[in-house]
Amino acid sequence: MRALSYARAADTGTAIALVAGDREAAFLAGGTTEVDLARQQVLRPGLLVDINDLPLDGVEDQPDGGLRIGALARMSDVARAPAVLARFPVISQSLLLGASAQLRNMASMGGNLCQRVRCGYFRDVASPCNKRDPGSGCGAIDGMNRGHAILGVSGSCIATHPSDVAVALVALDAVVRTRGPGGERDIGIDDFFLLPGDTPDREHPLEHGELITAIDVPPAPVARRSVYLKFRDRQSYEFALASVAAAIRVEDGTVAEVRLALGGVGTKPWRARRAEAALLGQPAGQAGFTEAAEQELAQATARPQNAFKVELAQRAIVRALNTLTNGDAR
Amino acid sequence: MSADVVSQPAVRGPQAATVVLSVNGRERELRIEPRVSLLDALREHLGLTGSKKGCDQGTCGACTVWVDGRRVLACLTLAVTCEGREVTTIEGLSADGSLHPMQAAFVDRDAFQCGYCTPGQIMSAVALLTEGHAGDDAEIAEWMSGNICRCAAYPNIRAAIRDVRDAAGGAR
Numbered sequence: 001m002r003a004l005s006y007a008r009a010a011d012t013g014t015a016i017a018l019v020a021g022d023r024e025a026a027f028l029a030g031g032t033t034e035v036d037l038a039r040q041q042v043l044r045p046g047l048l049v050d051i052n053d054l055p056l057d058g059v060e061d062q063p064d065g066g067l068r069i070g071a072l073a074r075m076s077d078v079a080r081a082p083a084v085l086a087r088f089p090v091i092s093q094s095l096l097l098g099a100s101a102q103l104r105n106m107a108s109m110g111g112n113l114c115q116r117v118r119c120g121y122f123r124d125v126a127s128p129c130n131k132r133d134p135g136s137g138c139g140a141i142d143g144m145n146r147g148h149a150i151l152g153v154s155g156s157c158i159a160t161h162p163s164d165v166a167v168a169l170v171a172l173d174a175v176v177r178t179r180g181p182g183g184e185r186d187i188g189i190d191d192f193f194l195l196p197g198d199t200p201d202r203e204h205p206l207e208h209g210e211l212i213t214a215i216d217v218p219p220a221p222v223a224r225r226s227v228y229l230k231f232r233d234r235q236s237y238e239f240a241l242a243s244v245a246a247a248i249r250v251e252d253g254t255v256a257e258v259r260l261a262l263g264g265v266g267t268k269p270w271r272a273r274r275a276e277a278a279l280l281g282q283p284a285g286q287a288g289f290t291e292a293a294e295q296e297l298a299q300a301t302a303r304p305q306n307a308f309k310v311e312l313a314q315r316a317i318v319r320a321l322n323t324l325t326n327g328d329a330r
Numbered sequence: 331m332s333a334d335v336v337s338q339p340a341v342r343g344p345q346a347a348t349v350v351l352s353v354n355g356r357e358r359e360l361r362i363e364p365r366v367s368l369l370d371a372l373r374e375h376l377g378l379t380g381s382k383k384g385c386d387q388g389t390c391g392a393c394t395v396w397v398d399g400r401r402v403l404a405c406l407t408l409a410v411t412c413e414g415r416e417v418t419t420i421e422g423l424s425a426d427g428s429l430h431p432m433q434a435a436f437v438d439r440d441a442f443q444c445g446y447c448t449p450g451q452i453m454s455a456v457a458l459l460t461e462g463h464a465g466d467d468a469e470i471a472e473w474m475s476g477n478i479c480r481c482a483a484y485p486n487i488r489a490a491i492r493d494v495r496d497a498a499g500g501a502r
Contacts, residue, residue: 001365002365003343003344003345003363003365004343004344004364004365005341005342005343005344005364006341006342006343006364006408006410006411007338007339007340007341007342008339008411008413009339010339014338014339018338018339028408028411031406031407031408031411032388032403032406035367035406035407035408036387036388036406038365039386039387040387046344047341048364048408050410050411052411076400099476100391100475100476100477101401101454101457101458101461101463101473101474101475101476102391102394102401102402102403102454102476103388103403103406103476105400105401105402106402106403106406106407235472236471236472236475237475237476
């Protein structure tokens with residue numbers, strides 16, 4: 001790890017000013033990605049500004065039935081918050097199916113959104129990687145890419161976005177609240193995650209020194225009946241090959257409302273808007289679920305090693321919708 | 331600018347600086363660089379070699395310790411971030427030199443072979459019972475999945491955890 005300096009900020013304004021004033025500075029929250037990648041020299045911060053003392057760790061009910069999750073709330077605390085369990089079970093489930101108990105105690109919600117990809121070429125400084133070293137090429141496109149993305153890919157990058165909870169938050173139309181040198185702003189979570197395109201090094205629209213302060217989840221009664229399903233190579237402590245966040249409301253046998261998002265298959269947490277459009281107003285059942293899933297995955301760009309993900313994601317969507325409509329949702 | 335400077339916190343490093351840690355109830359003063367992990371501070375600077383370095387990248391759980399009573403990974407924690415917090419290691423699990431009930435259960439159940447992952451397993455296992463996630467074997471396996479045992483002593487580890495869970499008086 002490169003030698004670095006450290007400062008612990010007591011208030012948000014100071015933290016932002018410190019990072020904004022130094023091109024080599026970065027915020028430090030749980031550190032589970034940052035310390036790991038700094039040790040690999042994938043990240044090379046010169047100054048870490050510790051924000052763990054900032055009062056941004058609450059999980060608060062909003063008067064409108066929504067939720068405000070502080071950026072420094074830990075994954076483990078959010079997963080067991082009563083309001084999350086009662087009104088947004090998909091958030092709790094997605095958190096508890098990610099990482100390990102130790103990592104969930106450390107990792108912050110804001111940091112979770114900013115976590116870097118697990119692509120082996122990104123993590124290996126000896127390999128070409130357009131995300132780590134723009135213009136150097138992509139080792140994955142013609143390399144080991146079994147775990148890589150099939151949706152939202154570009155000729156520059158096919159790395160899968162690794163977060164689970166971000167998939168749930170995308171399904172729920174969450175809003176990322178930030179504060180930076182230029183003031184505060186709200187970013188819709190689907191706009192927070194950028195497609196790689198020609199600039200895979202740019203993963204989100206945050207400016208240098210701009211800090212996530214909270215994640216707002218708007219009220220969504222449909223989410224009381226929601227589920228997160230995750231499929232992976234081993235049953236625990238592993239990233240998704242495919243995952244689904246789903247919520248659905250059926251009236252008189254017809255889909256009246258539906259939220260679907262995919263993980264493990266996209267370069268960003270993937271809102272399955274084509275499938276949602278195909279489902280709305282149609283009979284709730286196996287045939288319609290299968291048709292919608294196929295429509296969503298019709299836009300996939302697979303490679304020989306990850307082509308299995310097309311069918312896996314389709315089946316995951318159908319399984320999630322069946323789980324919710326058959327009355328055996330958790 | 332001067333108003334900003336007044337509120338600026340001290341910047342330490344990149345050279346070694348004084349860091350005060352509270353480990354197992356004792357205040358310890360170290361001279362370390364900010365990039366030093368809690369694991370290296372414990373092992374190399376404080377001589378507390380119970381916490382083990384397995385992967386050094388947050389994958390294996392051998393370095394599991396508690397910070398403010400919560401189980402975390404010492405390899406992904408910078409030591410300087412623990413100032414003002416209480417660090418508990420396997421050496422601090424039992425105060426008077428006797429074995430903690432979980433340590434005794436690991437011995438009784440032969441819950442290890444090489445023993446390298448054991449301190450991390452035990453720190454996780456005790457926390458697991460406090461968290462209330464040891465209802466059945468499946469739940470134990472899920473909530474202990476961050477602690478890898480390459481000797482695969484998992485059935486015996488789960489048996490040790492069950493023993494402590496079910497012990498009269500509900501030892502924590």
